[in-house]
Amino acid sequence: MKFVIISHVRHLKNNNKYFGYAPYVREMNIWLKYADKIIVVAPLSEGDPTAIDLAYTHFNISFKKTLSFNLTGVGEVVLTILKLPLIFWKIFWAMKTADHIHLRCPGNMGLIGCFVQVLFPNKIKTAKYAGNWDSKSKQSWSYRLQKWILSNTFLTRNMQVLVYGDWGNQSKNIKSFFTATYSESEKISFDKADFKNGIKFVFVGSLVAGKKTLYAVKLIMALLKNGHNVTLDLYGEGVERDSLENYIQRNKLEKYVILKGNQNKETLKAAYQKSHFVILPSKSEGWPKAIAEGMFWGCVPIATKVSCVPYMLDSDKRGVLLEMDLNKDIEQIENLIINQNSFLKKSQLATEWSRNFTTDVFENEIAKLIIK
Numbered sequence: 234m235k236f237v238i239i240s241h242v243r244h245l246k247n248n249n250k251y252f253g254y255a256p257y258v259r260e261m262n263i264w265l266k267y268a269d270k271i272i273v274v275a276p277l278s279e280g281d282p283t284a285i286d287l288a289y290t291h292f293n294i295s296f297k298k299t300l301s302f303n304l305t306g307v308g309e310v311v312l313t314i315l316k317l318p319l320i321f322w323k324i325f326w327a328m329k330t331a332d333h334i335h336l337r338c339p340g341n342m343g344l345i346g347c348f349v350q351v352l353f354p355n356k357i358k359t360a361k362y363a364g365n366w367d368s369k370s371k372q373s374w375s376y377r378l379q380k381w382i383l384s385n386t387f388l389t390r391n392m393q394v395l396v397y398g399d400w401g402n403q404s405k406n407i408k409s410f411f412t413a414t415y416s417e418s419e420k421i422s423f424d425k426a427d428f429k430n431g432i433k434f435v436f437v438g439s440l441v442a443g444k445k446t447l448y449a450v451k452l453i454m455a456l457l458k459n460g461h462n463v464t465l466d467l468y469g470e471g472v473e474r475d476s477l478e479n480y481i482q483r484n485k486l487e488k489y490v491i492l493k494g495n496q497n498k499e500t501l502k503a504a505y506q507k508s509h510f511v512i513l514p515s516k517s518e519g520w521p522k523a524i525a526e527g528m529f530w531g532c533v534p535i536a537t538k539v540s541c542v543p544y545m546l547d548s549d550k551r552g553v554l555l556e557m558d559l560n561k562d563i564e565q566i567e568n569l570i571i572n573q574n575s576f577l578k579k580s581q582l583a584t585e586w587s588r589n590f591t592t593d594v595f596e597n598e599i600a601k602l603i604i605k
Contacts (some may be wrong), residue, residue, distance in 0.1 A: 235270045235333070236603075239328075240274070240337040246278070250278060252286040253287065253289075263596050264539040267600060270594075283495060302341055330571075338379050339380075350389065362395065366398055372374070393454040411590045412593050413594065413595040434453060434535075435466050436449050440477060444469075448557070449465060450477065492580055502530070506530045510566075513537070528545075529584065531581070533569065534552035537554070547582070551582045
């Protein structure tokens with residue numbers, strides 16, 4: 234089977250291997266077990282992979298490099314118009330040769346892919362919509378357009394669209410789905426340390442405005458002022474790093490809030506195992522991987538009410554849903570610090586839920602989508 238991937242993910246070529254963002258490639262390597270030949274249509278550059286990059290493991294990959302583009306300014310729009318014919322052409326010919334077309338959405342490449350796939354109504358297709366599928370959420374016009382095309386069963390035929398959460402009143406091609414990081418073999422027992430030697434919080438994600446990392450730091454600062462022995466490890470990189478460092482220094486938080494940078498899967502796994510809480514005050518998410526990973530290791534999640542997060546936390550039975558009001562949120566967290574039995578109950582429920590979603594289960598579900 235010839236499997237074609239249309240993706241906005243930036244790739245690197247190094248020593249004749251193709252690398253991309255590790256969580257994405259790790260998932261795609263599961264899909265690719267069922268294909269004989271892979272064609273990837275995506276942006277590509279030469280370079281050295283970082284700690285958060287991973288290589289495709291398939292033996293037969295053909296890469297169709299496209300020009301990156303965006304629509305954020307007048308100049309970029311003009312450049313995009315010039316680039317579009319070639320991008321459309323590459324996607325069209327890749328899809329024409331495909332046995333299975335797979336779109337990664339939302340994103341600029343996914344948007345073009347949504348249009349081009351209309352020309353191939355008889356091809357078997359899947360789309361992974363990794364963003365927020367909630368129709369009530371505020372989203373860009375391009376995201377809304379992708380969702381409309383994917384949901385339209387006249388334009389989008391013979392496709393299953395995988396979305397995070399169960400939203401109801403959806404077209405018949407929309408399938409509630411999930412993602413996974415850990416295998417069945419990693420479902421080992423563990424004991425969470427008590428709070429006597431300190432309470433550990435962990436944040437994993439890009440240090441960008443949308444992740445609201447500074448709010449996580451402010452929560453820790455408020456808890457410290459209230460006399461709690463807390464620390465926060467921040468894993469990730471991004472444009473907000475310098476401002477976060479300055480804030481930490483100005484408020485003398487260096488001993489309590491530590492920037493760890495980008496780290497690999499095993500380092501993050503160890504961090505989750507040692508932590509009590511995983512925090513993500515993000516403005517928008519699809520399936521927040523860091524929350525699901527932390528829950529797998531008994532971290533009580535603290536997250537905003539976006540996308541499928543309320544479903545993941547079963548309202549507040551498995552965690553804390555942030556109000557984004559510092560006083561109210563501190564009160565919620567302090568209730569768990571003071572009442573460790575409540576913390577342990579949420580921790581257990583979080584673990585039990587997250588361990589339903591292993592890579593083994595994920596692979597079984599993927600096989601159902603690909604093998605006909």
